Amino acid sequence: MSNLDWLLSRLFDYRALLDVLAVTFIIYWLLWVAQGTRALHLIRGIVSLFAFLFLLGWVLELSTLNWILNRIWPALIIAIPVIFQPELRRAFEQLGHTGSWLKNPFSNNPEDTGLDIAVDEVVRAAAQLSRLRFGALIVMERETGLQDYVTKGVEIDANLTRQLLINIFFPNSPLHDAAVIIQNRRIMAASVVLPLTDNISATSNLGTRHRAAIGVTEESDAIAIVVSEETGQMSVAHSGRLIRHLDQDRLRRVLRTLLNLDQPKARRPESSIFPFTSRSSNGSVSPTGENAPADRSQPAGKTRDR
Known part of the structure; x- marks a missing residue:
């Protein structure tokens, strides 16, 4: 043959x-x-x-x-x-x-997830939490999966709504003390414990929520939104950097820029992600052209978020 x-x-x-x-x-x-x-x-x-x-x-x-x-x-x-x-x-x-x-492992198409709606719900929830002075930590998953953290928290797997986020972070509720993880348009888990950043020198004046937000963005490409329980200040962490002193409009602009919603066909370079921010001495960044409040000193041993 x-x-x-x-x-x-x-x-x-x-x-x-x-x-x-x-x-x-x-x-x-x-x-x-x-x-x-x-x-x-x-x-x-x-x-x-x-x-x-x-x-x-x-x-x-x-x-x-x-x-x-x-x-x-x-x-x-x-x-x-x-x-x-x-x-x-x-x-x-x-x-x-x-x-x-x-299930198809390749079915997570960002264009089919309604990120516009998700961003709007998150921004409105963060703004209301800020007015109420309710502390919050919301993590939005991107390309790097966060399933390892989801399985360690309380799994919810519910539609993303402003009301549900506010209820989760209501003081003294069973799920308020940790992070919420969002995948696409769904709240996958709450009460999720995240790793804290090792950069102690740059975050010595920050609370646990802010350090956890920086920590998870150092290990992944996720975006973390933080609302301070003490001051009501809204911040965004990405790539180990923190953008502070955000109002509702600026928070929406930052999230849309990081998620490439305004330019869906082309990925913006990393250097242009923060076009309207300036770095401060402690490693965080703040919006330029804005009268941001100065940081107040924090008593030693106090762990509340600022």
Whole structure:
């Protein structure tokens, strides 16, 4: 039998078809497991690194590098379940729910999520919380998934409305003391504990909510809206930076700029995200051309937000 006949026989072999379908399903399932978590970026980094190293070793015939890479593969078989243990556990739990594994992991299209409505609801809620002096921390997910934090909070999975946000952050309510995470137009979880920033020197005069807002934006591309319980001041954190002294109109402008709602076809460069802000000495940024109130001193040991 010639090589061509053997190849054709393999192509039309049902076992080869099952082989292809099995591999496709495994890849699909792995992507579904990583969707909505920071593990997706880690997978991209690992695959990109090993692909580059293997290509480099193969093209330049680097025997030592090839020897090392060939012996790393067995270790990865053990390391992968350890690295992705939270994601694998969540995936196996969701496999027990009927139809959950049939969801399309690529269905989160930003253009179909009604971000305009979501921004309007968040801005109106933040403005009312500011007038009432209710402390709040609202995190809007972007490309980096925050599912790891969602599972650690109180899952809500409800439509995003101004009234619901205000009820969540009503003082002494069971869910008011932590963060709310928004995915698309839904409030996914409340009472979510977020990591605090390690930059103590730049945030020494800030409360816990502001430090948590900066912390989560240092680890992801999320946007965090903070309302101070003490002053009613509204702020926005992004990429580890804090924009303070915002009114309702400026808050809407900042969110629309960060979410590219005014320019949906082109992503604005990072340097133009804050065109109307100036950096202060403590690492935060404030709107220019505005008579922002000066920071008041905070007694030592006091953890209320400012």
